Amino acid sequence: MxxxxxQLVRNCADAIAAAQHSDSARLDAELLVLHVLEKPRSFLxxxxxxxxxxxxxxxxxxxxxxxxxxxxxxxxxxxxxxxSLMLKVDERVLIPRPETEAIIDYILQLNLPEQASVIDLxxxxxxxxxxxxxxxxxxxxxxxxxxxGALSVAKNNVQQLAANGACHxxxxxxxxxLSALAKNSFDxxxxxxxxxxxxxxxxxxxxxxxxxxxxxxxxxxxxxxxKLISRQAKACLKSGGHLIIEHGYDQREAIxxxxxxxxxxxxxxxxxxxxxxxxxxxxxx
Ligand SMILES: C[S@@+](CC[C@H](N)C(=O)[O-])C[C@H]1O[C@@H](n2cnc3c(N)ncnc32)[C@H](O)[C@@H]1O
Numbered sequence: 001m002x003x004x005x006x007q008l009v010r011n012c013a014d015a016i017a018a019a020q021h022s023d024s025a026r027l028d029a030e031l032l033v034l035h036v037l038e039k040p041r042s043f044l045x046x047x048x049x050x051x052x053x054x055x056x057x058x059x060x061x062x063x064x065x066x067x068x069x070x071x072x073x074x075x076x077x078x079x080x081x082x083x084s085l086m087l088k089v090d091e092r093v094l095i096p097r098p099e100t101e102a103i104i105d106y107i108l109q110l111n112l113p114e115q116a117s118v119i120d121l122x123x124x125x126x127x128x129x130x131x132x133x134x135x136x137x138x139x140x141x142x143x144x145x146x147x148x149g150a151l152s153v154a155k156n157n158v159q160q161l162a163a164n165g166a167c168h169x170x171x172x173x174x175x176x177x178l179s180a181l182a183k184n185s186f187d188x189x190x191x192x193x194x195x196x197x198x199x200x201x202x203x204x205x206x207x208x209x210x211x212x213x214x215x216x217x218x219x220x221x222x223x224x225x226x227k228l229i230s231r232q233a234k235a236c237l238k239s240g241g242h243l244i245i246e247h248g249y250d251q252r253e254a255i256x257x258x259x260x261x262x263x264x265x266x267x268x269x270x271x272x273x274x275x276x277x278x279x280x281x282x283x284x285x
Contacts, residue, residue: 003057006048009033012064019068021206028073032063035077072207083131085166087157092149094215095207096127099272100192103244103279104131106270110242112187114138119236121177121191121229122146124215126154126170128190133167144173147214177225178232189233192246197222222248226255230262237284244281252277 003011012029016022030044033052036059037043043050052060063076074080074095079088082096083104089095112118116139120129123143133141143158145151151172158170175181178189196203196216203209208216218225226245233243243264247255252269259267264282272278 002051002053005050005052008052015064016067021070028067031073033060036060072210082127085130085134085161087125087127089125093124093153094211096125099278100246102272108135116187118188119186122193123154124150126157129170130157130161130167133170137168142171144175146176177228178236181236183235184238186237186241188242189237190244191229193225193229194218195222195226195248227258230259234262239284241284244279246279249276255280
């Protein structure tokens with residue numbers, strides 16, 4: 001059996017919409033079909049009459065069925081764009097969110113030393129560390145995670161982007177936040193840690209159902225890891241060094257208090273591009 005491209009995309013979008021796991025059914029359908037055809041998005045509009053062969057149709061149907069089961073598009077494609085870098089992702093890592101790019105924007109406006117030492121804690125796919133390394137080749141960027149699976153994904157991304165010349169090699173460390181790292185050694189500690197309460201009903205909805213719980217959930221109603229990072233970073237940051245932590249939309253006030261209680265200066269909160277509370281910044285005294 002064969003089918004026109006435009007008809008196939010319509011059918012796939014209808015099937016995905018009917019499954020009610022996606023609020024972007026048409027886009028999902030386009031991405032999955034183009035992935036199988038190995039064509040750019042423009043192909044959809046330049047060749048709507050293109051005839052899909054039976055093998056391609058079977059491959060598309062398989063992906064669409066999995067999307068109808070709720071599996072995120074990024075895991076089906078095996079990749080996700082972050083800060084214009086195409087990162088490999090799989091079920092071992094959080095899918096990098098566009099909201100986190102607001103942190104990169106902020107860091108690029110900081111007046112850090114020319115050869116700043118930076119650590120991305122809980123790097124997952126390597127998104128934050130790689131974005132910074134691609135923008136600031138002189139920075140000494142290190143990335144760490146507790147999960148061996150995540151580090152393996154990050155290593156793949158570091159190697160591929162370094163080979164393409166997009167950034168330099170980034171050392172990857174396995175560790176429990178900053179517990180094993182030297183005191184007084186970083187100009188910037190940045191983290192998008194797990195911050196969701198284990199009882200949060202959002203964990204049962206949408207793409208997050210398929211992401212690793214270890215990347216999402218934190219004890220103490222979602223605050224445990226943020227408390228640990230704030231405390232440990234106080235010792236590991238140089239005097240005047242910057243702490244940046246991403247958090248949930250409803251955690252701004254609690255996190256401001258946590259960070260202020262550690263004795264940081266200039267504690268500021270920031271929104272993301274959707275005007276939602278997203279991250280906190282502070283300076284080590
Ligand atoms: C929300 S994900 C962030 C991933 C990535 N930085 C991003 O923004 O896409 C949190 C990450 O923290 C890691 N993590 C959880 N507990 C940790 C710990 N105690 N020490 C270091 N990393 C940890 C998880 O494995 C996960 O990769």
